[in-house]
Amino acid sequence: MSSAQSEGHGRSHSASRSGSYERPHRPARADGAPVTDRRSAIRQAALRLFAAQGYRSTTMADIGAAVGIRGPSLYKHVTSKHELLAEIMIGTMEQLIADNIVAVSGIDDVREQLRRSVEAHIRYHARHRLEAFVGNREIGSLDQPDQDRVLGRRSDYERRFRELIEQGAAEGAFHVQSARIASYSILDMGIGVASWFHEGGEFSVDQLAYQYGDIALRIAGARPHGGTSVGEEPGSLR
Amino acid sequence: MSSAQSEGHGRSHSASRSGSYERPHRPARADGAPVTDRRSAIRQAALRLFAAQGYRSTTMADIGAAVGIRGPSLYKHVTSKHELLAEIMIGTMEQLIADNIVAVSGIDDVREQLRRSVEAHIRYHARHRLEAFVGNREIGSLDQPDQDRVLGRRSDYERRFRELIEQGAAEGAFHVQSARIASYSILDMGIGVASWFHEGGEFSVDQLAYQYGDIALRIAGARPHGGTSVGEEPGSLR
């Protein structure tokens, strides 16, 4: 790592005239392809590093190295390290809420609404596990205007699940002791997924979403419409 | 905070002769009571601060201030900041496993074993929420000999739940699609508890443990012994 770091250290600026740069200045597209939008490459690298090492332990030099530039050069693309974190965290909550709205729209049956909400929740946590992981671990690293924004959205998101369960309970479709605990349980399962899931493991994202959908309906104490109750068939993956 | 910090800054050592110290040297017990075991006070303060601010953001000076001494003085009681974290994290996993062993010992019915395991899990996460919270959030802050120790115990702990569920499934008492996902779900619910539970809230620790016990049995697809199935009665808190 950082192999090009201490080499062409170039005492003075004039050294660069003799070609001591290892990475030549190629700020814009050389051929047709735009050098792959630096801005988003930086965001991605930051995400990966924040997930792997934590926000505090990740330096701007680390992020720079991951995209092939030096730390200070990052400031030509982002305004601060904190901005990178805030974007990830707010974006994550916003996407979760948006996905949830899509998931339940046009569905009448409360059981089906819960299943789809949970599937969307799990899908997001599996597909965007780094975002979700960082989003949960680094709340305390956010400073104030942003931390409250994230916590507010998080609580909106939880409320959607809780109210769904309350509604189902009122209709007689669900049976729980506490809708709040049921919703926390369901959401916390998803958060867990972000910490252990990896593509190519025992389950696909779809299988995971389906299984967690069943589990959530069990937690909610769902009474089936017809005869068979939820998740009755052991071993039947999808 | 840190009010006594920048006051009696005492230019030279001889200044202390004129009594400029705000906190007089009283290293050992003045009366009969041992000054309240500094060592454990330090551990507690560190735990509280690690939970509130994160390990990296907590300074030795912070911990010192919390127990009324300066940062460097801590080294008379602990060998490093890292040691404080490692003790918390290893102790947490060790206690969880010990509690689990006690919880299932002497119980034959696999349903009851699962219920008691989950109740112990939830009780620990509610009663020692800071330990559990830090134990989950700071795994990456641990450096190597210790990180593997913690991860090893964590995986032992998960295996105990998974094998219990597998055994129950083999006996026909449980019905799950995947024992692994069931165990992850159950454990992740508990981890969540550590992040939101607070004494004096809507539920007592006992109520919480009982409710989560029911939820876990639902997740496991427990078939009741006799006639009534698990968690049938909505609103009946214990």
Next chain:
DNA sequence: GAGCTTGGCTACTGACCATTAGCCATCTCA
């Protein structure tokens, strides 16, 4: 082709921090 813009770079600044060194007051115990 001259000037502007873009996006690199190095050097530096100002903090902060874990830990060590070494001083000293108090307590304990012979």
Next chain:
DNA sequence: TGAGATGGCTAATGGTCAGTAGCCAAGCTC
């Protein structure tokens, strides 16, 4: 009473890091 142990303290050390300043090369535009 006096020597050693204990547990405070300040000062210093060695290191890290976010962000700024200012230089410069290459591309774009007129």
